[in-house]
Structures are given as C-alpha cells and as structure tokens.
Amino acid sequence: MLRLAGYIDAINRGIAQVLRWFALAMVMIQTGIVIGRYVFGVNSIWVQESVLYLHAALFMLAAGFTLLVDKHVRVDIFYAKAAPEIRRRIDIAGHLLLLLPSMAALAWWSWPSVRNSWKILEGPISVGGIEAVFLLKTLIPLFCGLVALQSVAILVRLLAEKDPA
Template structure:
C-alpha cells in the first residue's frame, strides 16, 4: 500500500514542481501590467487576463500538492488534542465523507460545461482577451482529479496507520 501511496504522491509532486513557477511568473507579469499602464500608458486585455489564467492554474492545479505537503486549511477543533490513532480516524472520515464525495460531485456536475466549452472552443472572456476559456474551464476537472489522487494517497497512509503499518 505504501508503494501505491508513494506513486499517487508523485503525480502531485510533479505537478507542484511545475505549477509553483506560475507564482513568480504571475508576479512578474502583473508588475509588467502596472508598469506598462502607469508609466507608458499602454494596456492589454489579453495580458491582464493572463494573470487571471495563471492565478487560476496555480490554485486549481496546486491544490493536490498543498494536500500532499499538509499545508491545506484545516479546522483543528477535534484533531488538535487527538492521539495519532484519533487523527488518522478523523482524516479517514474527512476523506471518505467530505473530500472524495465533494470532488466526485464537482467533477460530475462540471463535466457537461467543460465538454461544451471544448466542443465550441469557447473563446475569450472579454473582447481582445485570451480566446481559451475552454482551457480555463478544464482546470475544474483537473483540480478534482488531482485532489482525488492525493486524497487516495492520504487515505491509504491513514489506513496503514490504523492497521499498525509504518505510514
């Protein structure tokens, strides 16, 4: 089970290595937007939208990596004082009752919109913007799949902890 969990981790580890560069690129592009607008009086809707695309990509594709490194937002009402076994039980319940069902529901309900966006190659949000809303909408199922993959890896590790394994 540990090998399977590690293999699942690799998916988000690789995505995280690529996506984290978007944060730097996004800051640089936003700096360029401000510089062009306020110093040179030049504005571009496509460049402005590129910041939106990078921001969406960073958060949607980086969510699985955030879960992998355990930096996601957590409400520690019950888990703060729990034993290692109690924490594992809370995590298993969270993955089985909350995370996996919500990601499966989001994947199911968003798929028709994504499919339709690809069918018509849905264009720009604004006139003069990036003609690729279909790519932006594709981040939704990618987000779901990456979180499902990482949730399964976390679930396997917590089940090994509960079973006395070495996770």
C-alpha cells in the first residue's frame, strides 16, 4: 500500500512540474494583453480567455500537490497545539469524514454538467473565445480525482503509523 501511495505522490508531483509553467505563461500572456491593448490598440477575447483557462487548470490540477506538500488551508483551532498523535487522529478523521466525502459529492453533482458539455462540445464563454468550455468543465472531476487520490495516499501513510494508544 505504501508503494501505491508513492505512485500517487509521483502523479501529483509530475502534474505540478508541468503546471508551474502555466503560471509563467499566464504572466507572459497577461503582459502581452496589456501591451497589446494599451500600446497597440489590439485586443483578443480568445487570448484573454486563455489566461482564464490556464488559471483554472493551474489551481484545479495543482490541488492534489498542494495537499501532498501540506500547504492547504487548515482550520487550525485545535490542531496547532495538539500532540502528534492527536494531529494524526484529526487528519484521519478529516480525510475520511470531510475531504473524501466532499470530493465524492462534488464529482457526483458536477458530472451531469460535464457529461452534457462533452455531448454538445460546449462552445466559448464569450463570442470569439476559446471553443472548449467542455475542457474547462472537465477540470472539475479531474480536481476531485487528484485530491481524492492524494487523500488516499496520505491516509495510507497515516494508518501505517503505529498508534501508541
């Protein structure tokens, strides 16, 4: 099971290695948009939407990696001053009772919209925009899957630790 957790970690690390370039691309494209608009009087909705697509992909697909490196938002009321074993138990409960059910619910309720979007190959958000809203909506189940997989990997490690109680 620990080997499986390692493979899941590798998937999210690999995705993060690609996605980090999305941030640079977003900055470069946005700079080009500003220069194009204010210096040359040129504008493109397609190019503007490309920043939105990159932004969505960056944040939705990097969420699993964020969980892996423990940089996610944590409600820190009891956790910060708790003993390591209490933290371990809080983490296990959080993954089992909150995170995994949330990912399952989000995937379940978003799936009809994603499926319908693929059926009709849903077009652009704005006239002249990127004709691939179906790809944008596909980020939702991918987000759920990557976060849920990373949650499972973390749970495997937490459960493999010895419980002194």
